[in-house]
Amino acid sequence: MLYTPAVRGWLVQAVPGQKRGAIHNQPVLDAEGKPVSAGPEILSAETWAAVRAILDGKAKGRGADRTGRSLLLHVAHCSECNGPLYRQRRAVNGKDYSTYVCRNGVGKRGIHKPNVIIARNVEELVTADYLRRFGSFELMRWAEPDGSAVLQLSEVTQQIERLAGNLAQLDPNGTAAWAVIEQLTALEKRQAELQAEAEHAEGRWVATGKTIAEEWEQRSEEGRRAMLADLGAQVVIRPATPGAPKRFDPERISVSYQGPEWRRELNPAEAHLIELAMEEVLSA
Known part of the structure; x- marks a missing residue:
């Protein structure tokens, strides 16, 4: 009962394809992508987030990825329009051929040429590069005394993920898909x-006592995506060259990092010293 989003005062429904229950309940969203209110909230956003974190830490089997969730959601972008790429699920004879697709290059309403790439190959390339660069670094955690904006951001991000999962199952040229896209656009603006x-929130970074590689192994795909965001990961994917062989081409992918978020807030002199130390680690 404490796990369901109904305690926020929202109208809820089960994730498509799942039985109704606390773990699989999700908020019903209005046309703007906002949760529909069903009454007063029982738990505040901050309390509910803390409760769910404790329950997740004690539970086994929770955190399994939903259809459409992806490692690189809002990390991978299209080189043509700088829009986010969404993971679309596709299985053939039991094999995973899911892809990352730019919605602005799909169908008659597309504004540029198609930009589609096999998801598994991109995720493996980005994971290997990320751990090679940062795996040995100590992970830091943000301690937030006033988490209102941070918690709202987390909720909006979860709503985007749910809608992205729904979009992956819809006909890209259908009316329903475009309704979902409108909701995603509104949510991304709020995000x-x-x-x-x-x-501008006040807080501080504290050490977790783990390396980034150790934490990566323990996290779900959603948690790993958050780690990529904390390191400022940016993945740009270019469309395939017309007439090129239909195989994975790593040259289509550019991976860059702004650096750990806890370092981006340092003054230039401190940041320079840390970057020198980072170069020594990476070149060792």
């Missing part, structure tokens, strides 16, 4: 506003 607020 940007909350990110700006969160940047």
Whole structure:
């Protein structure tokens, strides 16, 4: 009962394809992508987030990825329009051929040429590069005394993930898909506003006592995506060259990092010293 989003005062429904229950319940969203209220909240956003974190830490089997969730959601972007790439599930004879697709290059309403790439290959390339660069670094955790904007940002991000999962199962040229895209657009706008607020939040970074590689092994795909975001990972994918062989081409992918978020807040002199130390580690 404490796990379901109904305690926030929201109208809920089961994830498509799942039985109704606390773990699989999700908020019903209005046309703007906001949760529909069903009454007063029982738990605040901050309390509910803390409760769920404790329950997840004690539970086994929770955190399994939903259809459409992806490691590189809002990390991978299209080189043509800088829009996010969404993971679309596709299985053939039991094999995973899921892809990352730019919605602005799909169908008659597309504004540029198609940009589609096999998801598994991209994720493996980014994972290997990320751990090679940062795996031995100590992981830091943000301690947030006033987490209102941060918690709202987390909720909006989860709503985006749910809608992305629904979009992956819809006909890209159908009316339902475009309705979902409109909701995603509204949510992404709100996400940007909350990110700006969160940047001015007061708090501090504290050491977790684990390396990034150790934490990566323990986290779900959703948690790993958060780690990529904390390191400022940016993946740009270019469309395939017309007439090129239909095989995975790593040259289509550019991976860059702004660096750990806890370092981006340092003054230039401190950041320079840390970057020198980082170069020594990476060149060892």
